[in-house]
């Protein structure tokens with residue numbers, strides 16, 4: 001999969017937090033700083049639903065159903081969790 005290189009921001013265009021490296025998200029306000037990051041949020045949601053469709057185990061289906069509700073009810077919390085996942089992956 002070919003992704004375009006991330007845009008090199010030195011400051012967040014939204015909150016002016018100074019940025020080091022090429023973060024996918026602003027550490028200050030959580031703004032998605034690349035197309036890929038913005039896209040990733042949608043993709044992560046799609047992945048959850050794809051997993052749910054593929055799951056056959058009853059417990060797994062129930063768990064994924066809960067997760068789906070969580071995404072729908074608390075998109076900000078999910079966004080934040082995904083941010084942390086991105087940060088952990090970069091380290």
Ligand SMILES: [Zn+2]
Nearest residue numbers: 012015026029
């Ligand atoms: Zn920001």
